[in-house]
Amino acid sequence: MLGIFSKTTDSSFIEAMGHAGYDFVIIDQEHGPVQRDKLYDHVRAAKLGQLKSIVRVSENNHNLIGSALDTGAFGVQVPNISTVLDAKNAIKAARFFPFGNRGVCRFVAAASYGEKAKSDYFSDENKKLLILQIEGTEAISNLNEILELDGFDILFVGPYDLSQSLGVPGQITHTKVREEILKIRARAKENKVKLGSFADNVETYNFLIENDFEYIAYSVDVSLFIEGLKYIKTKLCK
Numbered sequence: 669m670l671g672i673f674s675k676t677t678d679s680s681f682i683e684a685m686g687h688a689g690y691d692f693v694i695i696d697q698e699h700g701p702v703q704r705d706k707l708y709d710h711v712r713a714a715k716l717g718q719l720k721s722i723v724r725v726s727e728n729n730h731n732l733i734g735s736a737l738d739t740g741a742f743g744v745q746v747p748n749i750s751t752v753l754d755a756k757n758a759i760k761a762a763r764f765f766p767f768g769n770r771g772v773c774r775f776v777a778a779a780s781y782g783e784k785a786k787s788d789y790f791s792d793e794n795k796k797l798l799i800l801q802i803e804g805t806e807a808i809s810n811l812n813e814i815l816e817l818d819g820f821d822i823l824f825v826g827p828y829d830l831s832q833s834l835g836v837p838g839q840i841t842h843t844k845v846r847e848e849i850l851k852i853r854a855r856a857k858e859n860k861v862k863l864g865s866f867a868d869n870v871e872t873y874n875f876l877i878e879n880d881f882e883y884i885a886y887s888v889d890v891s892l893f894i895e896g897l898k899y900i901k902t903k904l905c906k
Contacts, residue, residue, distance in 0.1 A: 671722070673866070673888040675700035679713035681889050686717020693719055694885050697726045697736075698747050704735060708777060711739045722797065728754055731771065733761040738776035743797025745824060750806040752813045759819035762798045764790045767819055799824045799864060799883070804833035808848060815859040822883050823856055824864040825849055827872075841872060853879050 671692035672685055685693050695702055695710050702710060707723065714721035723736035724745040736744050746758040760768035770793075775782045779789040798819070803826035807814070815823070827840040827849070836842040849865070856863050857880065864883030867873040868891070876884050887895075 669720075669883050671720075671883075671885050672892065673700075673724075673885050674702075674710070676889050677701055677706055679706070679709040681893075682710045682713040682719065682721075683717040685889070686714060686719030691720060692722055692742070692883075694722045694724050694745060695741075696724050696888075697732075698724050704739075707736065707741075708739050711741050711777070714742075715740075720797075722799065724801075728758050728761075730757070730761040733758065734771040737762065737770070737793065737796055738773065738778050740777040741796075743799065743821075745799040745801055747801045747803065747826070749800045749802050749814065750804065751810050752817070755800055755814045755817055755820070758800060759798065759817065762796065763794050763819060767794055797821050801826050802852075803829035806833075808852065811852065811855055815855060815861050822862045822864045823852075824883065825852055827866055840868075841875075846875070850879065853881075 669691040671690055671694060673694045673696050674682060675696050682693055693714055695707060711721045720742040722743045722745050723741045724747060725732040725736050728746050728748060733744055733746060744762055749755050749758060761770055762768060764770050764772065774786060774789060778793060799822040800814070800820045801824040802808070802811070827845060828838065830848060831837055831840050831842060831845045834844045834848065836844055839845065853863060862883065863881045865876050865881050866885045867876055868887045873884060873886060
């Protein structure tokens with residue numbers, strides 16, 4: 669699956685990504701400006717564009733994870749997973765009984781504001797995509813135990829924070845970073861866990877594809893907009 673990180677407050681951009689043929693959008697509440705009321709609009713826009721909406725919450729917080737899923741989002745991405753306990757807490761927050769203890773309110777968008785049958789609602793929500801994001805050396809030291817857990821769908825490697833934890837901040841193609849990513853890839857493959865990551869250039873994207881990453885976010889909407897404008901300007905103003 670190929671997607672884009674979004675840091676815009678304009679839902680038209682979300683819908684447009686779907687019309688452009690992308691698979692998913694990560695609506696970023698960790699490093700982006702989207703608050704809860706706008707989040708509902710973004711999720712609706714994604715549905716109009718036949719785009720899977722993934723909400724990256726600002727932190728591994730029970731209420732924030734449940735609230736994001738209440739909007740009707742396709743899934744949730746939880747940052748800063750460093751320990752097995754972090755991972756277990758995220759899983760519990762994203763799942764209803766018997767897999768977790770997500771807060772229950774049937775009168776939310778995800779349940780058609782009470783119109784959806786209860787049994788269908790609880791069953792469908794427990795199938796929502798859950799992505800756990802690891803970002804540093806502490807997570808890598810606990811990786812085997814995290815990978816053995818049931819209840820999440822994708823392990824996302826955050827390359828920028830990983831580069832910082834390895835002492836080469838921002839250098840996501842550095843040998844140290846690439847070596848750790850390949851180690852993560854090998855362990856994930858042994859446990860049959862799907863992998864995701866971020867690329868902001870074609871070379872990094874190809875590296876991820878070649879190493880079996882299935883969920884790739886390519887750059888950020890506002891950055892791609894700037895790149896597009898610059899490209900057009902160079903063509904028009906020769």
